Amino acid sequence: MSSQEAWSGKIFVGNWTEGSGGRAPVIEPATGAEIGVTGIATVGDVNDAAERAASAQRIWSSMSFDKRAAVLYEAASLLKARTELVNFWNIRECGSISAKAQWELDAAYDQILAAAALPMQATGMLFPSAMPGRTNTWRRIPIGVVGVIAPWNFPLLLAIRSIAPALALGNSVILKPAPQSTVTGGALLASLFADAGLPEGVLQVLPGDVSVGDAVVRHPAINMISFTGSTDVGRQIGEICGRLLKKCSLELGGNNPMIVLADSDIDGAVSCAAWGAFLHQGQICMQTGRHIVHRSVAHEYATKLAERARRLVVGNPGTSDVHIGPLIDARQAERVHRIVIESIDAGAELVVGGSRRGNFFEPTVLMNVTPQMSAFQKEIFGPVAPITVFDSVDEAIEIVHASEYGLAASVHSRSIPAAMTIADRLRSGMIHINDQTVNNEFHVPFGGMGASGNGGRFGGPANVEEFTQTQWISAIDKPVQYPF
Structure with missing residues (x-):
């Protein structure tokens, strides 16, 4: 199977369009053969996408939880239906053996289902007040626009791991896939969620070089960065996000x-x-x-x-x-x-x-x-x-x-x-x-210490912590009378 459909030579900004950076070949690592072509984004495309994502996010987050969940459930169903296509590209583009490709698809399916259940969870807590008649509500709300920079080794799973919970919790997403996996970790995901009914602009996919990733990290309308990759690059992203006071979740290397x-x-x-x-x-x-x-x-x-x-x-x-x-x-x-x-x-x-x-x-x-x-x-x-x-x-x-x-x-x-x-x-x-180190269960929080990450976690209840921010609202019937 080798159908390339609408995405060939394109980027995804809610619809398939020519990237400002032209096109790039998809190279099969086993043979060196060109097996496809994708579009390439530029910094200008990132700027446009960020504005589009911010606008789309406000509409998406206002939708009822069951409608957001329905999109994710449909995406999971479509992923299973497209097993042959997705595995084909994971094998040919990423050098995966068939068993690894199938395991990755099954794990991504589980991640989407787990994320689909998040919107129906409790979103906050009530705290007592020393002020008579006051209620204190502490709740979780979406971060806004989440930039996801995903790696090439498990491009399907490690993109979905951030995309699915971010969407479920009311955020929009701009995905920057690795250049070595722009189809498996990019184009196929854009098609999947678009066909599942995700509103236009809520997920955009921008393949490109380092300048595109840097623009995603730095853009003021992108409120969080979820990065999986090398420790050296993670340190650079963390430094930039720190200066911008931007939340970042870094899942980095390991030895x-x-x-x-x-x-x-x-x-x-x-x-x-x-x-x-x-x-x-x-x-x-x-x-x-x-x-x-x-x-x-x-x-x-x-x-x-x-x-x-x-x-x-x-x-x-x-x-x-x-x-x-x-x-x-x-x-x-x-x-x-x-x-x-x-x-x-x-x-x-x-x-x-x-x-x-x-x-x-x-x-x-x-x-x-x-x-x-x-x-x-x-x-x-x-x-x-x-x-x-x-x-x-x-x-x-x-x-x-x-x-x-x-x-x-x-x-x-x-x-x-x-x-x-x-x-x-x-x-x-x-x-x-009495096991090996390559373990992953979608419902158990996952992450590293030291040079392997900044303490962020993916999976289960940790997803709520990662992809939301908290807000305190107090309310009282009549204005408080203060001394002056």
């Missing part, structure tokens, strides 16, 4: 540790490790990026993880049933290769893998990685499992905290109390015992 204690079920731990390290070619912020293993079981762990890595099939997910597809582009493939080579040169042992073929990179296991090596220090975003050995729990925790990131972690032990004791000492937004 996520998996601690394997001496008493662990090694076969179970290795199964978790392979999934956490190699899923979607390791291009996940929650990737199991540091394998911190007790010395007494490190050799067994490395051997069994290498065996699993050797069994994984690398290839084009658009034409074959494979486990590992391409990295998103040549720049990323070169970066992963450079990190592996630098670490080997610094003394790491290559157990398996390490080879690059175009945008494809073999599942790789490195042993004897130290905190001074690139494979330990950097968020690799590739199918690489670096193993660091420890001798004591205190040393393991020190190794974990040698990184500034604090997104996800896992601890493996046959003793839940022992694992919980370690979890209590870890600085991480999410900790999973």
Whole structure:
């Protein structure tokens, strides 16, 4: 399936139109072939969109909660009906294997349904007053216009994660998708919500370069930024939003540790490790990026993880049933290769893998990685499992905290109390015992600490906190008589 419909070469501003920045090709990472074309927005398009969104938001937020919910329920239904189309583009444009594409679609569907239930929730509280006859109402109201800047690795889910609750709670949205996923994470979503009955101007999609994202962040009519991406870019966005006194929610990078204690079920731990390290070619912020293993079981762990890595099939997910597809582009493939080579040169042992073929990179296991090596220090975003050995729990925790990131972690032990004791000492937004680090449940608040985010959370009740602001209204029958 390759139909491109109305969006080919266009941007979405409530209708499909030519972007001021011209057109850009959609490149398949597995082959380098051009498989489509999208429109490109400019700063001028952002200015127009922001004014349009502000006007549309006032009408949208005044609609009854059941009508807003109905649009979201219809969007969820249409997403399921378009499974074949959406998965086609996720595989071809983003290099996803079919199982990952289907999981992402199912998770996005769950996110939309969860968001659809938000408008019917209580919107505030009543507080007592020391003033006779006064009522104090504290309520949540929409923020206004939300700018969503989404990444390319899970473009459907990580855009929907912000778009759906923002819309449900009465905001309008301007979506700036990543250049590598403008169809899956942009055009398909615009069509989805338009066909679901979302009023014109409430969701707009503006593909473009860094200048477009910067304009979205800086525009005074855009009241909040929801950004998912690298820590370096997140810091820049946070600095700009801070100066503008603009709310921002930053879900950033991770270098996520998996601690394997001496008493662990090694076969179970290795199964978790392979999934956490190699899923979607390791291009996940929650990737199991540091394998911190007790010395007494490190050799067994490395051997069994290498065996699993050797069994994984690398290839084009658009034409074959494979486990590992391409990295998103040549720049990323070169970066992963450079990190592996630098670490080997610094003394790491290559157990398996390490080879690059175009945008494809073999599942790789490195042993004897130290905190001074690139494979330990950097968020690799590739199918690489670096193993660091420890001798004591205190040393393991020190190794974990040698990184500034604090997104996800896992601890493996046959003793839940022992694992919980370690979890209590870890600085991480999410900790999973006897599991891997790539976990997501739409109803559980999700987010990181330290360099992995600014404390914002997505999911469940946290969505209400993120995508609304609070207001106090007091009322009394007769004006108060003050001393002067």
